[in-house]
Each structure stands twice: as C-alpha cells, then as structure tokens.
Amino acid sequence: MPEIAIIGAGFIGLASAAALMRDGHRVTLFDPAGVGQGASFGNAGTFAHYACIPVNNPSVFRDLPRFLLSNESPFRLRWTYLPHLAPWLVRFMMSSLPRRYEASAGALAALLDRAHDGYALLLEDPQLARFVRPRECLYLYSSAASFDAAQATLALRRKLGVAFDVLDGAAIRALEPSLAPIFERGVLFSNSWHFSDPQRFLQTLYEQLGAQGLKLERVAVDGIEPDAQGAKLSAGGVTRQFSHVVVATGARSAQFARQCGDVVPLDTERGYHVRFPGAQQLISRPVGWAERGFYMTPMADGLRVAGTVELAGFGDTKNRSLLDLLTFSSRRALPALDAPDSSWLGFRPTLPDGLPVLARSRASAHVIYAFGHQHLGVTLAGVSGRIVADLIAQRAPPLDLSPYAATRF
Ligand SMILES: Cc1cc2nc3c(=O)[nH]c(=O)nc-3n(C[C@H](O)[C@H](O)[C@H](O)COP(=O)(O)OP(=O)(O)OC[C@H]3O[C@@H](n4cnc5c(N)ncnc54)[C@H](O)[C@@H]3O)c2cc1C
Known part of the structure; x- marks a missing residue:
C-alpha cells in the first residue's frame, strides 16, 4: 500500500496522522525533536473555539x-x-482593516465551529479523554x-x-x-x-497510533520534490518516495511551500x-x-x-x-x-491574515499543507487533521477551503 509522510509531529501532524490512519493509510512521521515539541509543547492548552477574533x-x-x-x-x-x-x-x-479583518474572523469562525467535531472521534478514547x-x-x-x-x-x-x-x-x-x-x-x-498536559496527550496519541503501525523518524527533512508518483522526500542524506507528503512543520513550513511552488508570508x-x-x-x-x-x-x-x-x-x-x-x-x-x-x-x-493554510500545493495535489495555526493550533488540530485526510481521499471537506489556500497571498 502507498505510504504517506507527515513532516512535523506537533498537534497538527499527529491529528493528521490519526485521521489518515483512520482512512487506512500507512503513515510515517518525520521530526528530529520527537512528539509534541515545537509550539505544541508549552502552550496554554485551551480549547478556544470562541477565539475567532x-x-x-x-x-x-x-x-x-x-x-x-x-x-x-x-x-x-x-x-x-x-x-x-x-x-x-x-x-x-x-x-x-475592518473589511479584511471581518472576513478573517468569519473564516476563522467557520473552522472553529467544526473544532469540536474535529476532536470527537479522538476523544471517544478514554485514554485520550482523560487529558x-x-x-x-x-x-x-x-x-x-x-x-x-x-x-x-x-x-x-x-x-x-x-x-x-x-x-x-x-x-x-x-x-x-x-x-x-x-x-x-x-x-x-x-x-x-483545556488539556491538563498537551504534550502527554500527544505522546499518548502517538503511542496508540504506534501500536497500529505509525512510524516516527527522528530526522529533519531537507526537501520535498513532487513527481508523477507523489513526492520524494530527502532527510538525513536519504531520499524516499511517498504517495503523499503533508507539511505540518508549524512556523518552519515556508521553506517546504517554496519547494512546491508557493510563496507564503509565514513568520x-x-x-x-x-x-x-x-x-x-x-x-x-x-x-x-x-x-x-x-x-x-x-x-x-x-x-x-x-x-x-x-x-x-x-x-x-x-x-x-x-x-x-x-x-x-x-x-x-x-x-x-x-x-x-x-x-x-x-x-x-x-500568517498576516491570521488564517492557517489548509490546501494542496500549487505544484502537486500530492503535497498537502497544514500549517499557520497561530494562537489556535491546539484547538484546530482535530478539524485540520480531518481536512488533510479529506484532501488526500479526494472527499468533499466539511467547509469551503478557499480562505485557507496557499495561493491567497
Ligand atoms: C505561549 C503559547 C500559548 C498558546 N496557547 C494556545 C492555546 O491555549 N490554545 C490553542 O489552540 N493554541 C495555543 N497556542 C498555539 C499552538 O501551540 C500552535 O498553534 C500549535 O502548537 C502549532 O502546532 P503545529 O503542529 O502546527 O506546530 P509545532 O507544534 O511547532 O510542530 C512543528 C514540528 O515540526 C518540526 N519540524 C520543523 N522543521 C522540521 C523539519 N525540517 N523536518 C522535520 N520536522 C520539522 C518541529 O520540530 C516541530 O515539532 C499557543 C502557542 C504559544 C506559543
């Protein structure tokens, strides 16, 4: 079966892995820091579905x-x-400016509206719900x-x-x-x-997915090269072929978007x-x-x-x-x-408009972006993971994704 690579093992990468594995995919995570580090480690842990401003x-x-x-x-x-x-x-x-900000708030609210549903399946599991x-x-x-x-x-x-x-x-x-x-x-x-321990929550999720076959490579990815079969990924001097690659490297994602034809003003x-x-x-x-x-x-x-x-x-x-x-x-x-x-x-x-990028790359439908969640990555992880899985399955996502396109800039 073709294999999917997810770059980044924070809230967005792990939630994407869970949704993709639910669809029956084989998944490998790449992250030199391990699980739940980056911004996902020390945040305030709030499920802030109200934070649409x-x-x-x-x-x-x-x-x-x-x-x-x-x-x-x-x-x-x-x-x-x-x-x-x-x-x-x-x-x-x-x-x-008022009009643009109201558009951002509306697009953020549309995602936040689905944040609860995004976590529903994950939190059916008592080991995860205890956090x-x-x-x-x-x-x-x-x-x-x-x-x-x-x-x-x-x-x-x-x-x-x-x-x-x-x-x-x-x-x-x-x-x-x-x-x-x-x-x-x-x-x-x-x-x-709120989560009582965001990192332990992710570690527990990782261990559960690991028991079902999720792999973690503790190595930094250097590059993605989309091709006819999907995308090649180079990491630690080795290049490997994947059917799809998901970019979930948080604040470090702009370099990978550039390699796939998109210039995003991520800071x-x-x-x-x-x-x-x-x-x-x-x-x-x-x-x-x-x-x-x-x-x-x-x-x-x-x-x-x-x-x-x-x-x-x-x-x-x-x-x-x-x-x-x-x-x-x-x-x-x-x-x-x-x-x-x-x-x-x-x-x-x-990103300067306060919205994440949840989209296919310009160069290839086999490279999916899921980054830029600013103050809300904990809250939006579940729904973002489900959108990533929808994009890969070619299913209709739960909402119009045009406000979150990488090409909007
Ligand atoms: C002080 C603070 C408080 C916050 N409070 C909240 C809150 O209460 N509620 C909320 O919803 N959100 C909150 N957030 C925001 C939230 O923490 C982030 O939006 C979220 O963690 C982003 O997750 P991520 O998976 O996109 O990125 P990250 O967690 O940063 O993960 C990205 C991962 O990519 C890896 N990586 C980077 N480069 C490479 C590479 N080349 N190869 C392989 N891996 C790579 C990194 O090692 C990292 O582990 C807060 C943030 C901060 C800083």
Whole structure:
C-alpha cells in the first residue's frame, strides 16, 4: 500500500496522522525533536473555539503605538528584526482593516465551529479523554475601559455564534476565590475546555497510533520534490518516495511551500510560559487577563502562565522582561503564587491574515499543507487533521477551503 509522510509531529501532524490512519493509510512521521515539541509543547492548552477574533483586528491601529512603548505591554517587537519583518507587518496591518479583518474572523469562525467535531472521534478514547478538563475558560478585564473597548469584538463573536456570559467582579470572585479583587469584568465562554498536559496527550496519541503501525523518524527533512508518483522526500542524506507528503512543520513550513511552488508570508509570533509548581489548585479553569495577554492554566504539573507576543524571529534567546511580566502579572492576579521554577519559549506559526493554510500545493495535489495555526493550533488540530485526510481521499471537506489556500497571498 502507498505510504504517506507527515513532516512535523506537533498537534497538527499527529491529528493528521490519526485521521489518515483512520482512512487506512500507512503513515510515517518525520521530526528530529520527537512528539509534541515545537509550539505544541508549552502552550496554554485551551480549547478556544470562541477565539475567532484574529490578532489582526482594527484595535491594532489604536493599541500598537502604546504596546510598543510600554514596559507592561505583552506585545513586543525587536527593532533589529524589523527590516526582515517589514513585508509581513505591512500585510498584517492591511489585514487589520475592518473589511479584511471581518472576513478573517468569519473564516476563522467557520473552522472553529467544526473544532469540536474535529476532536470527537479522538476523544471517544478514554485514554485520550482523560487529558480533557471540561471547565469553561474565563477571560478577565482589569479595567472597565478595556472591557468597553472590547465591546465591538464581543459583539462580533456573538454574531458569529460564540456563546458566553458576562460576569461582574463579585461573580468572578465567587467562581475563582483565589483571584485578587482587581478584575472589573469577565467573560465565561460556554463549552470551552483545556488539556491538563498537551504534550502527554500527544505522546499518548502517538503511542496508540504506534501500536497500529505509525512510524516516527527522528530526522529533519531537507526537501520535498513532487513527481508523477507523489513526492520524494530527502532527510538525513536519504531520499524516499511517498504517495503523499503533508507539511505540518508549524512556523518552519515556508521553506517546504517554496519547494512546491508557493510563496507564503509565514513568520512567527514568539510566546512564553512560566510554570508555578504545585499551584494548579489555586484556580479551577484557564483564566486569561486581557490587558496582559496571557492565560493561567491549571496543568497536571503546576500552574502554567502562557502568552505574550514577540515579533523577533527564531533566535533562542528569551526576552527576560516578558518572562518577568508573566511572573509579576500572574502574582498580581493570584497573590498566593510563589516563584516559577521553569520557563519556555515557543514559536507560533502566523500568517498576516491570521488564517492557517489548509490546501494542496500549487505544484502537486500530492503535497498537502497544514500549517499557520497561530494562537489556535491546539484547538484546530482535530478539524485540520480531518481536512488533510479529506484532501488526500479526494472527499468533499466539511467547509469551503478557499480562505485557507496557499495561493491567497
Ligand atoms: C505561549 C503559547 C500559548 C498558546 N496557547 C494556545 C492555546 O491555549 N490554545 C490553542 O489552540 N493554541 C495555543 N497556542 C498555539 C499552538 O501551540 C500552535 O498553534 C500549535 O502548537 C502549532 O502546532 P503545529 O503542529 O502546527 O506546530 P509545532 O507544534 O511547532 O510542530 C512543528 C514540528 O515540526 C518540526 N519540524 C520543523 N522543521 C522540521 C523539519 N525540517 N523536518 C522535520 N520536522 C520539522 C518541529 O520540530 C516541530 O515539532 C499557543 C502557542 C504559544 C506559543
């Protein structure tokens, strides 16, 4: 039977492997880092089917100057990276104009609408379902002014079918008594949930698929060459023929798209987490702080405080002041917190219109792209995997895929 290669063993690669194996395919994953590393390792773990407002939205015109100049801003730009970033940034600003942003929000909502169904088959398995914590996510505003400023995006969410309740300060404290009394308003998103350990979830999925024949090659792929039989893939000095190749390399996917005839303006939004060991009992659900741009999520190994956006490319050097901001701000929200014991930097794969690429390549229908899931790769993994399988099976996908084409740029 012909074999399919998936490059990248994060949320998108693993969910694609599961969907393809359900269709009866033989699959080999390629990833030098192993399973559930990359951005899939240290994220906030929220199933955020409500997050249809992309970062490119009209508020950036109002907020960007303040964000770039404030020490308390969760959004940073490394100025030396600006020459490289400029084309992406111009597209990002253009995508933030009202009409384009509403189109992005609509296309994101259409995918998010199917996010729950995308996970349904995976979560029928009790070994996988045990990582799901069904407690709704709470998003908080520490000033009435910023809650007022969020009204337009909340209205658009409602219009796009997102269900939520608005809470006042007393209701917030009744729900989460360990929080400091500094929050004016909160939004509780219905039917959201989170993973208690995103990496362990993927590792468990990998072990189950491994028992059914999934292979993992811990080697970096250097190139894809589409041909009449499918595509050749070179890795570690060896070239192998596959019937199809799926590109699921997150923020590192642009090089492979280029080899298959597509130029995609993919860059990365760097994000961080700090972990407070043993502090997960302080809250019962993911709690986000709007003005500070992070979530505090109770995980199996502690309280994970994850978020912030830094536009600075792929270097490994962590931005100390963003880690300090996460530490300082989470202690302000939860005064009982002690000191974090570890920190993490991850690279979100982000296209300037905030939408992923879920498409066949220009050069060949045998190369499928599944990357660019920005802040939502955990949430959208299930549905993305099913779309990958539909594209390979030549089945009708569950929605119109034209907004996610690689050729849209
Ligand atoms: C701080 C933070 C918080 C987040 N919180 C959430 C959240 O709460 N909810 C949510 O839905 N999303 C969240 N996200 C986003 C989410 O983590 C990402 O969208 C998602 O992990 C992307 O998955 P991926 O599989 O596309 O990429 P990745 O997880 O980055 O995986 C790509 C893989 O490709 C491999 N690779 C790269 N190059 C090669 C090569 N040449 N050959 C072989 N393999 C290669 C890498 O080693 C890596 O393992 C968050 C992200 C961050 C940074």
